[in-house]
Amino acid sequence: MSDSVPLSADYVVVGAGSAGCAVAARLSEDPSVRVVLLEAGARDRNPWLHVPIGYAKTMYHPTLSWNLTTEPEPELGGRRVPWPRGRVLGGSSAINGLLYVRGQHEDYDHWRQLGCTGWSFEDVLPFFRRAEDQERGPSALHGVGGPLAVSDIRDRNPLAMSFIEAAAELGFPRNDDFNGETQEGAGLYQTTSRKGWRVSAATAYLKPVRNRPNLIVVADAHSTGLLMEGQRAAGVRFRRHGTDLTIRAAREVILCGGAIASPHLLLLSGIGPAEHLQEMGLPVVHDLPSVGTNLQDHFQARLAYRVNKPVSMNTRTQSLWGQFLMGAEFALRRTGPLTVSAGTAGLFARALPGSATPDVQYHFLPFSTSKTMTELHPFPGMTISACQLRPESRGTITLASPDPAAKARIQANYLSTETDRRCMIEGIKLGRRLAQTRALGQWVEEEIVPGAAAASDEDILAFIRQTGNTIYHPSGTCRMGGDPQSVVDPELRVRGIEGLRIADASIMPTVVSGNTNAPAIMIGEKCADMVKAAARARLAA
Structure with missing residues (x-):
């Protein structure tokens, strides 16, 4: 070669x-x-x-990623999505x-x-x-x-295991293979x-x-x-x-x-x-x-929670000693937080009543972030991401210039149909119900994103418009x-x-x-x- x-x-x-x-x-x-x-x-x-x-x-590396952005998105308040x-x-x-x-x-x-x-x-x-x-x-x-x-995940955080138990409390089946006979249910992802x-x-x-x-x-x-x-x-x-x-x-x-x-x-x-x-x-x-x-493209919105015990990745990254231990665990055993994928536990569920198969996917993360993947909250946290699986919205790729060095113009048109908006709202509401179960609720101190102020469907949709993001598909x-x-x-x-x-x-x-x-x-x-x-x-x- x-x-x-x-x-x-x-x-x-x-x-x-x-x-x-x-x-x-x-x-x-x-x-x-x-x-x-x-x-x-x-x-x-x-x-x-x-x-x-x-x-x-x-x-978001300056040379390893193209770092594209969409055009201003009409349904997202004119935001450009990275x-x-x-x-x-x-x-x-x-x-x-x-x-x-x-x-x-x-x-x-x-x-x-x-x-x-x-x-x-x-x-x-x-x-x-x-x-x-x-x-x-x-x-x-x-x-x-x-x-x-294709391997089983190597870091089984107790928060992730509680997420799977929370789904069972709400009546969702346990699914140990999302690529098996059926996708529906909760389990651990493979990577x-x-x-x-x-x-x-x-x-x-x-x-x-x-x-x-x-x-x-x-x-x-x-x-x-x-x-x-x-x-x-x-x-x-x-x-x-x-x-x-x-x-x-x-x-x-x-x-x-x-x-x-x-x-x-x-x-x-x-x-x-x-x-x-x-x-x-x-x-x-x-x-x-x-x-x-x-x-x-699949669109996601994330719920973030402060948890009441130092079991999340946030805690381990706050000190040099914690970072050293994470590095040592990976170096010696190839386990621990450095092996964490963008979702350890997951759930495929039907959020809309007319769906014959799952229409929303959840990625559970045993950490929480403020702005970027590298800025974890300075307190123990966890994240529940809700992603609509079959969007009706359609966008376009066009030329911004005939110059091959110029980036393409991307118009995703997120949330441009009522079905897409309703699915995302119901997805966030189901994510909240998961956090309120006995299994997961035992860890929750408070919802920090979006927080209690986002109570009505209109509030939730406003939150989704303000913070929703691509899930890179x-x-x-x-x-x-x-x-x-x-x-x-x-x-x-x-x-x-x-x-x-x-x-x-x-x-x-x-x-x-x-x-x-x-x-x-x-x-x-x-x-x-x-x-x-x-x-x-x-x-x-």
Whole structure:
């Protein structure tokens, strides 16, 4: 796996994130093909990229994150919402909260109903299993021996265990596997980690094959556009260390930049809504109106509580001695607060009466923060985050400028429907009921965010508008479908363009009901399988 820059390859993969690492590693299994993987960020050498709690240091890092922001959001009082995205080998899987959640079986069956042939849960399950190295062993739903380690959490804080008991008090079932037969219920999350260390897509897929001579990973390579020859994507233009370069793809270009970068690159290349491209002064290569539309994201609001005993992470971080003990515990046993993911215990529940499956997800955290992940309250605290799983709101990704160095314009349109607003209100109310149970209430001294003043539904909605945030799952902007208005077909081929596929969360027609890292990796696995099948078919023809 060289860092040199070749002039051509059979396959050029853009973006070494969750899907891109899987695509590149799987395609390079064939020693007869040459694969080049372009990544705008640097190599994953920062130590915090490998410690689970490191997301507190890296998510808003000046160079490891793109540090995007939305446009002013109309339903959030004109606030701009920060959107961190990974800018490093591994992409957002290197800075995320580590949770391994596939979503509901019904999500993928719904994709199939929308015309995405070959994407039902039965169809995608083999790719989830192939990617997985499940600590608990193999089963009908889980795999072992795959690149992606999936492990039980290593820090079982008493507050988290009480959260699970609180859900049981309210009648929710215990669920020890959110990726099992059903998602509903409360339990502990599993994480993409091995023996206490984070496993990013780069760690999982690239590190084991770094000696393959036919896989070339080029870091610090910011893709600026597709090399178009008529209606064919013949390669990729990129900028590296101040120099503009081009690499040709003999067979295919595969975009894996994610829900922001993939449509952004299409637009910069003249593929997208003709009117918008003309407004930007760009030549229209292919009028594809759906590029950048259908943007979806999970929205969250957080309840924070002061707890009455020094059992939260807040307490341990307040002194140098406490920090030393945390570091020592991790160094000696790979356990303790440094292994904490962005949610230790969880609950999937139905907040709205008409929902057939869970419509809200809870992330329980045994700490509480003031402004950022690095500023914990100076007293023991805990957090209950409520996140709507299937938002109706739709946003857009558009160009702010034809300059490839300019960031895309993101309009999320959070809370733009009554269903979304009602689901979030009911989600917060259910979160409060959890905190008032015997099991969890025994720890609670007071609710500090939003506090007792936010009593009515109107007050709660005002709180959500003022403080709600992304939970980092943008998707849908290069929608897959069986209809001619979709951006990619069920084989992930861009409509109207030869030699070009997209494999990342942007192809999701609807966002999955859960975290998006595991589904993005599955999409990468399935894309590689389809590309290999197409190559075999060409040889046989």
